[in-house]
């Protein structure tokens with residue numbers, strides 16, 4: 001009898017818990033999809049509150065197509081699509097975007113938007129600098145832009161030999177080709193592209209962030225890679241599970257162990273740079289990496305706070321570069337007709353310093369820009385988080401907590417803005433005489449949102465442009481390559497991210513100098 005009673009009691013208890021969870025979930029659906037709905041804009045979702053929720057679920061897997069259709073139907077007007085955590089109002093008209101640019105960060109915050117986008121509370125945890133809504137006046141913004149757009153950019157031409165030697169060694173070791181391999185050793189080796197590119201680029205980023213000595217240490221690179229893997233799993237979990245993800249985060253983040261180990265390296269290098277500054281005449285101190293330049297530029301005194309800034313740069317710069325390179329390699333394999341010209345150019349430019357006047361290698365520059373245009377790694381751009389309920393001068397109203405953004409892919413594929421926009425034309429950005437570029441990879445514009453808003457584009461883009469060109473040049477000059485399965489799906493869309501396929505594999509061999517045998521996907525192996 002007692003057993004029966006206790007079983008009944010437990011069932012009732014469980015029943016209440018389930019009832020409570022259903023009520024809580026219903027309330028949050030009502031709150032988000034009815035109470036927080038933007039007004040005065042076209043709502044692109046299935047009708048009713050439940051329909052909007054289903055649209056949000058659908059957006060987790062198929063957002064690219066959905067946004068494209070909404071853009072085509074909106075005729076330049078703003079439209080709103082629900083995600084599981086918020087509404088996004090997409091604005092594409094240039095004049096409306098200009099008006100948004102005039103709003104202060106305390107109303108429409110770019111920095112808050114970037115933090116929410118990167119789930120920094122979960123992925124950087126206590127090592128993040130909290131978002132500062134004072135816009136360009138914030139210390140983080142000033143230091144990050146100063147370090148990447150001034151210091152690092154000025155050093156780029158001199159760093160070319162350094163980049164070259166890192167990539168040469170890395171490619172050889174990744175492809176399992178010995179230093180003394182002769183051109184008649186033509187066996188193909190198979191390479192799993194995404195992890196390979198992450199290893200190479202993370203090693204390179206560490207060398208400019210914390211210096212060559214640290215980047216040479218196997219454990220430092222391994223910790224950085226483990227941390228990036230944890231971040232990828234966490235962002236994926238957060239995108240799919242949203243608020244329910246709290247209990248899985250410690251697991252996906254590996255309890256923050258790799259994060260702490262990587263941060264320790266940043267802290268150590270920051271402390272060393274601070275010591276150097278205090279011991280030497282300040283005018284004589286020369287730093288050669290980002291942690292040192294951050295110490296040189298910041299007004300902050302405390303090592304941990306300064307290290308958080310450079311750690312934030314590591315976080316911001318780690319994911320997009322491998323994805324861009326993978327997209328370029330995919331395009332090269334699918335459009336081998338470009339390879340002869342790209343190889344000629346790479347050979348001619350082999351020893352020139354890159355980024356002196358930002359006009360070197362126009363063919364490769366155009367090829368990468370065209371790839372980026374058609375294969376951006378995000379479905380949206382220029383995110384702003386609504387800090388206080390916002391009513392625009394055009395009459396639409398967006399409740400606090402939602403986002404305003406631009407529909408990146410549809411704009412970059414709009415035939416009204418770019419002729420034959422849906423076609424891949426690798427040398428599209430060269431002028432009529434085909435000698436120099438009309439628009440460089442690093443130039444942001446209203447129809448090229450790859451680097452974010454034209455007003456405040458990514459400060460790391462000059463560095464990206466140089467290292468991507470260097471790596472692709474070496475690949476073109478030293479290797480033949482082709483896709484293992486050219487028919488496999490090249491991209492996946494998960495929530496706001498448009499990922500190059502993590503399963504893409506390449507067949508690679510040392511290049512036979514002479515006829516360009518790699519220019520044909522159909523050759524026999």
Ligand code: HEM
Pocket residue numbers: 110111114141144148312313314316317318320321324381382383450451452453456457458459460461463464
């Ligand atoms: C293909 C590679 C990259 C792409 C497509 C990319 C794109 C972007 C975009 C879209 C933004 C947001 C801009 C905004 O909405 O205001 C951004 C911000 C940023 N990026 Fe990049 N980025 C890339 C590589 C890098 C690298 C390698 C670094 C560092 C070495 C870097 C450092 C940053 C930083 C620090 C910010 C935040 C700027 C701020 O808070 O003011 N990025 N990037």
